[in-house]
Amino acid sequence: MTVRLGVTGATGRMGREVLAAATGREDCEIVFAVNRDPDGETVDGIDIEPAAEFDSLVADREPTVVIDFTGPESAVEYAEVCADAGVAYVTGTTGFDEDGLEALEAASEDVPVLHAPNFARGVQALVNVVGEAVQNLPGYDVELVETHHNGKRDAPSGTANRLLEEIEENGEFTERTHGREGDAPREAGEIGVHALRAGDITGEHEIILAGNHEEVRLTHRAEDRGVFAAGAVDAAVWIAGQKAGSYDFADVIAE
Numbered sequence: 001m002t003v004r005l006g007v008t009g010a011t012g013r014m015g016r017e018v019l020a021a022a023t024g025r026e027d028c029e030i031v032f033a034v035n036r037d038p039d040g041e042t043v044d045g046i047d048i049e050p051a052a053e054f055d056s057l058v059a060d061r062e063p064t065v066v067i068d069f070t071g072p073e074s075a076v077e078y079a080e081v082c083a084d085a086g087v088a089y090v091t092g093t094t095g096f097d098e099d100g101l102e103a104l105e106a107a108s109e110d111v112p113v114l115h116a117p118n119f120a121r122g123v124q125a126l127v128n129v130v131g132e133a134v135q136n137l138p139g140y141d142v143e144l145v146e147t148h149h150n151g152k153r154d155a156p157s158g159t160a161n162r163l164l165e166e167i168e169e170n171g172e173f174t175e176r177t178h179g180r181e182g183d184a185p186r187e188a189g190e191i192g193v194h195a196l197r198a199g200d201i202t203g204e205h206e207i208i209l210a211g212n213h214e215e216v217r218l219t220h221r222a223e224d225r226g227v228f229a230a231g232a233v234d235a236a237v238w239i240a241g242q243k244a245g246s247y248d249f250a251d252v253i254a255e
């Protein structure tokens, strides 16, 4: 079966990568690509259509799955249209508030919805091992540092938040401390969280566990955005065969 893809945020950093990753694959075809204000633009020969026409494009071109990398507000709007139209939805967008996450959950009652803050397989491996490291090193200081390009909106990153959940579930911690300034000695039990923004850095996440005169560093570094795009297209092909429900990238990797 060829999966029919709609792509949102198509002229963004990730949207362009998704179009490139999907083009040339035999298991999917792009049936439309939209962006907010495309002004007759094309990406790799694909016409970019106005996001205002998203609803009618979904109705007319009948995508199997929509892949979204935009912002949290628009991602929710696209999810709701997909839920009404019976179209599966994959979003890599980060920075959702509680209402946004609830809206994605509501959409997943009608269609398959996959929300993943990171589509790199190596990050999934990092999520899997970080809890074990924390369990093995009780009482060690834990700090998380994430580094991204200067255009990133949300901080800490969606991946950092996912890693923090895993850390907190596997150890005894009091609070997250976001950066330090002035007279700010480290308190026992806190998790230091640091978001760095510079240049065009693709995405780095490092967890430092230190104590007992030793340190462990677990690091993932994405070298190219193509790694996220390839994972998102894999997720779209996978979700095309699923029933309504809420999924994450671990479900895709598990098969």
Ligand SMILES: NC(=O)C1=CN([C@@H]2O[C@H](COP(=O)(O)OP(=O)(O)OC[C@H]3O[C@@H](n4cnc5c(N)ncnc54)[C@H](OP(=O)(O)O)[C@@H]3O)[C@@H](O)[C@H]2O)C=CC1
Pocket (backbone or CB within 6 Å): 008, 009, 010, 011, 012, 013, 014, 015, 035, 036, 037, 051, 069, 070, 071, 072, 073, 074, 091, 092, 093, 094, 095, 116, 117, 118, 119, 120, 154, 158, 228
């Ligand atoms: N899950 C993962 O593996 C990854 C997730 N991300 C996440 O993906 C998202 C996008 O990242 P990135 O591509 O770098 O961002 P960009 O800003 O480069 O691209 C976002 C695109 O979405 C469009 N857009 C933004 N808001 C709206 C809106 N309200 N309605 C319609 N279109 C909109 C933008 O249009 P315009 O040009 O008009 O601003 C732009 O084309 C972020 O949340 C980021 O954290 C990023 C990398 C990997």
Ligand SMILES: O=C(O)C1=N[C@H](C(=O)O)C[C@H](O)C1
Pocket (backbone or CB within 6 Å): 094, 117, 118, 148, 149, 152, 153, 156, 157, 158, 159, 160, 202, 203, 204
């Ligand atoms: O905005 C980005 O670029 C990235 N965002 C994701 C996140 O917030 O975790 C994933 C990746 O690190 C790149």
